[in-house]
Amino acid sequence: MRTAYRVQDVRAAEAALMARLPEGALMRRAAAGLAGACAGLLRRVYGARVVLLVGSGDNGGDALYAGALLARRGAGVSAVRLGRRVHEAGLDALVRAGGRVADDPYGVLARADLVVDGITGIGGRGGLRPEAVPVVRAARESGAVVVAVDLPSGVDADTGAVEGEAVRADATVTFGAYKPGLLVDPAREYAGALRLVDIGIRDLLPGAPELQALQHADVARLLPVPAAESDKYRRGVVGVVAGSARYPGAAVLAVAGALRGGAGAVRYVGPAGDAVLARYPETLVHPGPPGRAGRVQAWVIGPGLADTPGVADVLASDVPVLVDADGLRLLDPAAVRARPAPTLLTPHAGEAAALLGTVREDVEARRLDAVRELAGRYGATVLLKGSTTLVADPSPGVPVRVNPTGTPWLATAGSGDVLSGLTGSLLAAGLTARDAGSVGAYLHGLAARRAATGGAGVSPTGAGAYPYDGGRAAPGAAGGAPLTAHEVARALPGAWRDVAAAAPGA
Ligand SMILES: NC(=O)C1=CN([C@@H]2O[C@H](COP(=O)(O)OP(=O)(O)OC[C@H]3O[C@@H](n4cnc5c(N)ncnc54)[C@H](O)[C@@H]3O)[C@@H](O)[C@H]2O)[C@@H](O)CC1
Numbered sequence: 001m002r003t004a005y006r007v008q009d010v011r012a013a014e015a016a017l018m019a020r021l022p023e024g025a026l027m028r029r030a031a032a033g034l035a036g037a038c039a040g041l042l043r044r045v046y047g048a049r050v051v052l053l054v055g056s057g058d059n060g061g062d063a064l065y066a067g068a069l070l071a072r073r074g075a076g077v078s079a080v081r082l083g084r085r086v087h088e089a090g091l092d093a094l095v096r097a098g099g100r101v102a103d104d105p106y107g108v109l110a111r112a113d114l115v116v117d118g119i120t121g122i123g124g125r126g127g128l129r130p131e132a133v134p135v136v137r138a139a140r141e142s143g144a145v146v147v148a149v150d151l152p153s154g155v156d157a158d159t160g161a162v163e164g165e166a167v168r169a170d171a172t173v174t175f176g177a178y179k180p181g182l183l184v185d186p187a188r189e190y191a192g193a194l195r196l197v198d199i200g201i202r203d204l205l206p207g208a209p210e211l212q213a214l215q216h217a218d219v220a221r222l223l224p225v226p227a228a229e230s231d232k233y234r235r236g237v238v239g240v241v242a243g244s245a246r247y248p249g250a251a252v253l254a255v256a257g258a259l260r261g262g263a264g265a266v267r268y269v270g271p272a273g274d275a276v277l278a279r280y281p282e283t284l285v286h287p288g289p290p291g292r293a294g295r296v297q298a299w300v301i302g303p304g305l306a307d308t309p310g311v312a313d314v315l316a317s318d319v320p321v322l323v324d325a326d327g328l329r330l331l332d333p334a335a336v337r338a339r340p341a342p343t344l345l346t347p348h349a350g351e352a353a354a355l356l357g358t359v360r361e362d363v364e365a366r367r368l369d370a371v372r373e374l375a376g377r378y379g380a381t382v383l384l385k386g387s388t389t390l391v392a393d394p395s396p397g398v399p400v401r402v403n404p405t406g407t408p409w410l411a412t413a414g415s416g417d418v419l420s421g422l423t424g425s426l427l428a429a430g431l432t433a434r435d436a437g438s439v440g441a442y443l444h445g446l447a448a449r450r451a452a453t454g455g456a457g458v459s460p461t462g463a464g465a466y467p468y469d470g471g472r473a474a475p476g477a478a479g480g481a482p483l484t485a486h487e488v489a490r491a492l493p494g495a496w497r498d499v500a501a502a503a504p505g506a
């Protein structure tokens with residue numbers, strides 16, 4: 001499992017360790033890791049042209065010491081000063097190793113093979129300063145590989161917000177622990193491939209991180225597995241209340257997801273029973289209302305519902321309920337808070353904005369805050385969809401889960417309906433709302449990647465498939481082809497098998 005910690009926790013851990021180590025030891029560890037990563041990105045260090053963008057704090061210090069190490073290996077290293085002052089000992093080390101301060105920043109940038117962004121790290125406030133903007137643009141336009149030190153300068157480490165311009169890195173080398181902004185959009189997109197350098201603070205970090213990103217092995221442990229004596233009822237029945245005369249397709253897609261989520265049976269309730277049966281004859285169908293449809297272990301309500309009633313009925317039940325799409329519009333917050341059983345809300349940014357009484361742009365700019373706020377207000381687990389889907393528990397101390405498997409190709413009509421069905425099925429199979437949301441998002445993203453790439457690019461262990469530890473950056477829209485929601489549903493069993501193969505002893 002990947003974890004991310006807030007700046008105050010990282011700083012406290014660093015302070016505790018620094019008190020035990022000789023002066024400058026931590027920065028030397030950081031710089032050695034950074035220099036190693038830079039060397040790995042250059043085909044040859046000897047003769048390479050490296051430019052350091054150096055701000056006024058220790059982030060610039062890291063860049064200068066790493067620059068000194070590269071200069072000692074024969075690289076031509078130039079420092080561009082962007083602060084009123086720079087880390088003096090770091091600058092001395094660079095100069096002693098044969099590096100120099102650039103008198104023509106744009107000239108050296110135009111010829112650079114690698115640019116090291118040491119403008120700001122966890123001490124940065126606000127976006128890039130105006131004087132840094134043209135320099136950062138020149139670095140980007142030079143075609144050089146851009147490596148961010150600890151964080152891309154200009155992004156907010158704790159929230160993932162980006163105010164104005166920020167450095168767009170090809171890779172980010174971060175120290176001690178991931179910071180939330182490296183895993184959550186919009187900042188995530190600026191970070192490129194991530195590499196974590198261990199500087200020895202791991203055991204000094206608090207027990208609960210701010211964020212958790214599950215990996216194959218974590219998800220494998222959570223997948224429901226039928227026991228030898230299971231029958232369909234013991235495996236869980238999921239009730240799907242979706243679709244309407246106007247949107248029958250949403251019912252079919254939600255059922256398509258639900259059939260692949262581990263429940264023993266899917267009960268469809270609503271007016272689209274014929275369309276559902278035509279595609280999936282294994283479904284149990286009932287015209288409604290949900291209260292009369294028979295016993296289920298979890299409900300999914302909302303996809304394509306239009307104004308069909310049923311939400312109040314379902315919320316009054318004593319089983320877990322997932323509310324999506326139109327269901328979110330019809331939601332009574334008091335009814336959600338009063339529920340004895342878990343509730344999972346699955347809005348996209350626009351729906352989350354409506355629930356919070358704000359605008360979509362506001363939610364997109366501060367996704368982590370928004371998902372926590374929504375979970376707290378409704379006393380429910382909330383899955384906020386997006387390129388980095390987040391799952392928040394209503395209790396404030398519980399780490400938010402961030403999904404690493406998303407792909408831009410998932411932004412396609414009906415894919416959310418598949419996710420609702422799949423996740424509701426996991427709820428019916430007995431997962432907690434937080435686990436069902438994180439496992440659902442993980443499998444759904446993986447299935448979309450399989451569908452978009454014809455199964456390529458996803459190894460059984462997930463190694464190298466995600467933008468962590470120096471792996472490739474998440475495949476952008478360039479790595480794949482358009483897909484439909486049905487193809488995502490059809491790719492789910494393959495994604496499930498990939499993940500299950502990573503279980504210990506599998
Ligand atoms: N604390 C530690 O033990 C370690 C820190 N390390 C490095 O030190 C960094 C933190 O160093 P600092 O606390 O000095 O902070 P930073 O170097 O991240 O930034 C603070 C400095 O930048 C200026 N600044 C703030 N916002 C700015 C903006 N928007 N534009 C331009 N300048 C801005 C401030 O005036 C201050 O001088 C980490 O990110 C990491 O790179 C590493 O060496 C590992 C050990």
Ligand SMILES: [K+]
Nearest residue numbers: 117120149153
């Ligand atoms: K930086």
